[in-house]
Amino acid sequence: MTTSAQKAIRWILGLQVGLALLLFAGDLGARIPQLLSPSVAPTLERLVSPGDQTRRYAPRRMTTGPDTGPMPRRLTFQPFGDVLTMEGGIAAGDAARFEDFLDREGPFTRIRLNSPGGSVGDALDIGRRIRDAGIITEMQPDTFCLSACPYILAGGTERRVHITASVGVHQHYFGENIVLPAFTAVEDIQRGQGEVMTYLNDMGIDPLLMRHALVTPPDEIYVLLPEELETYRLATEIGAS
The missing domain is CATH 1.20.5 (Single alpha-helices involved in coiled-coils or other helix-helix interfaces)
Structure with a gap:
């Protein structure tokens, strides 16, 4: 040489x-x-009201419910008849796991969600599969659907949310690039946001929902009011019982 x-x-x-x-x-x-x-916003235990909807986002401290253990790090699937409960974080590969589970244990008419979020790509794939299967998505009292989870909720042919449930959005990471130039990382983020907005439009959800996500940092969450859930068509029904 x-x-x-x-x-x-x-x-x-x-x-x-x-x-x-x-x-x-x-x-x-x-x-x-x-x-x-770090964020000094109130915790999720404090109820939201118009103009006071930003809460601290600490998924590792979240539990599955009052007096219960921590949220699973990846989705768990708990069938009961034709109803499936999906609970826990959304990890890479969970969309494939969900596909296999649905093929093996389905069909289901309803899916109940309780998740702090996680992998955006997997959430979009799960949401598309739910829509293709014609399944209703639901949120029970005092449950959470945060970060990437609302994209799974959006997949339901009907989307039923209890008035005490919390649905929230914020900025996402679409993967971190430490090899390519910074402009390429920016392109990845923009491409990811574009994919999310296309997905929401395909699901019949108003893409303007993303304006709240884009201005809320990753360590905080913007909790949507019931009227916002209906305005953006993320919920087709708000229930109190």
């Missing part, structure tokens, strides 16, 4: 290291304010 070729390789490697360091520094700079000054 010639000296000039060796210099070129060293230059390319140095450029890649430099880009990685710049991206790392930018990511660290964006995270330092959150570390030094």
Whole structure:
């Protein structure tokens, strides 16, 4: 290998290291304010009212209900007749697990949700499968559907939400890129947001729902009021019993 070729390789490697360091520094700079000054918003236990709808988002501290254990880290499937309860975080690969479970244990007419969210891509795939299967989605009293979970809720042919349930949205991560230039990471985020908005439109949900998500940081959640759930068509029915 010639000296000039060796210099070129060293230059390319140095450029890649430099880009990685710049991206790392930018990511660290964006995270330092959150570390030094985490959200001071109230917790989800405090009821929301118009103009007071931002709550602290701490999914690892959430439980499945009063006096119960922590939320499972990935979705669990609990069938009871033709009703399926889906509970826990949405992890990568859960859409495939749901597909297999539905093929093996279905059909179901209703799916009840209780989830702090997680993988956006898996939530979109699950929502599409629910719509294709003609299943109703529901939220029971005092349950949660946050972050990516509302996209699963949106998949229901009917979407029934109890008035004491909490449905909330915020900014999402669509994967972090530490190899490619920053503009490519921005493109990934924009592409992800575009996919979400297309999905909502396909499901008959008003994509303007995303305006609340885009201005709410990842460590907080914007909890939608019942009238907002109906305005954006995320809920077709708000129940009190």
